[in-house]
Amino acid sequence: MKTRAVRLYGVNDLRLEEFELPEIKDDEILAQVISDSVCMSTYKAVIQGKKHKRVPDDIDVNPTIMGHEFAGIIVQVGAKWQDQFKPGDKFAIQPALNYKGSPYAPGYSYRFFGGNTTYTIIPPEVMELGYLLKYEGKGFYEASLAEPMSCIIGGFHANYHTETGKYVHHMGIVEGGKTAILAGAGPMGLGAIDYALHCDRRPSLLVVTDIDDNRLKRAEQLFPPEEAKKDGIDLIFVNTKNLDDPAKYLIDLTGGTGYDDVFVYAPVRALVEQGDKILGKDGCMNFFAGPTDTEFKAEVNFYNIHYTPTHIMGSTGGNADDMLESLRMSAQGLINPAVMVTHVGGLNCVADTILNLPNIPGGKKLTYSNVDMELTAIEDFAEKGKTDPFFAELAKIVEKHNGLWSAEAEAYLLEHKSIQ
Known part of the structure; x- marks a missing residue:
């Protein structure tokens, strides 16, 4: 044939x-x-x-x-x-x-x-x-x-959280917790929003960032915050491009606690560092975006990793x-x-x-x-x-x-x- x-x-x-x-x-x-x-x-x-x-x-x-x-x-x-x-x-x-x-x-x-x-x-x-x-x-x-979509779902399943004094990992995002999707108005980010809003373990706060107004506008049209609110989810779209201190702004949206789960959807050093900064206690950051640069690096706060403790991981595929x-x-x-x-x-x-x-x-x-x-x-x-x-x-x-x-x-x- x-x-x-x-x-x-x-x-x-x-x-x-x-x-x-x-x-x-x-x-x-x-x-x-x-x-x-x-x-x-x-x-x-x-x-x-x-x-x-x-x-x-x-x-x-x-x-x-x-x-x-x-x-x-x-x-x-x-x-x-x-x-x-x-x-x-x-x-x-x-x-x-x-x-x-x-x-x-x-x-x-x-x-x-x-x-x-x-x-x-x-x-x-x-x-x-x-x-x-x-x-x-x-x-x-x-x-x-x-x-x-399975890659997105796999990322949500791969995030984990711990218990003080116990050697256990609780897999998945925190149900009823606070989740941020950074660079989240692209194709994979949109899939992540859809899954976060409709999966069996949903956050109470979902913050989606991007630096493009048109992408954010389309995302908000597809996922109206008022519809998410009916399901008990505060959905907030943020353009971080012109913010003086994006990390502080994003933390303030949580009431100062920081985020339980952060997903980074673009291989940008500043974005990875921003994700690390906004993690709360026992927060987990998933670096989802695969870089083409084999030397891609970013700074993270190891004081927080040791004492808070925050977690940093990556996932690819499902x-x-x-x-x-x-x-x-x-x-x-x-x-x-x-x-x-x-x-x-x-x-x-x-x-x-x-x-x-x-x-x-x-x-x-x-x-x-x-x-x-x-x-x-x-x-x-x-x-x-x-x-x-x-x-x-x-x-x-x-x-x-x-x-x-x-x-x-x-x-x-x-x-x-x-x-x-």
Whole structure:
């Protein structure tokens, strides 16, 4: 079977090309990829090439398929897995394999396994780990976005707190506590807000900071503080850009106690140091944002770590349970991962999107592997619709869903733009 895929050949060398897939083995599964959301981690792999720990050394002769936040439909099942899966099953993938200690993962390491392709071969380790997840929801985009949401959920689960005189760690954010999300109006921050407001362990105070008024305005429109108040949560959005002393201002919002849980969503030294300063007693700061600089450093207060005691940790990725929680919450309407999406496109725009990702404003870029369409901001649908009936109708659908991407919008796109 032929597939069309975006493959990595070297540093900044991405190519969209068609090639033949081998016949699947008895322990493999053939699947059609429907959707993939572009991750900043993919950009980091592309600009590093074989220097990246997940990218093989021989990509110049054995290129790897990009994309790891993907979902689709099973087409053919090898004999070993026919009692668990069948053609027609919808699926999501937990890509953080760590199989037998290997760093290899889809979207970085495999010749025939990734999300930026029309068809993919799922290798046996994915099924052995239980990381091929059946999906019952309506929109494939929710299954794609379950991966970044699982990273967010994993971060909330990974935070911990202690008891004086006892050698125990209580995992998770403090229920009814005070939480701050710094640099929180970007795509992952928006997902974190959604989860914090609707998970089973919610704070009483949630403060979200950013330095961009437009991002903060959109965040407040998506998550009105008056709605959060109905659930007993004081939700406050703060632009810290022009504050003389941001840390003092943020601490004052807590009544002087500081925060139980702080999440840092951008690899900026001043932001890390700000997060450390606003921790309260037994507070935990999670450095969520992965830097590309291997020498990235920031100063922290070790006096507080020793005596208060505060905790500093980092988390990246989630596990299968986090993925399942994301899928379940999406299916139940408790969270809406579409809040992260600002752009939609087809497979033909993936290479340019990855290469220019830091320079493209907005949130998540959602792509459809069996569609050819330039990357388009959702907010531009209406303008394009003045001359293109397809975008005119898509704009109407988006407007019905509070300006967000939806299962209805996805179905319309696939009906009118699929190339297969």
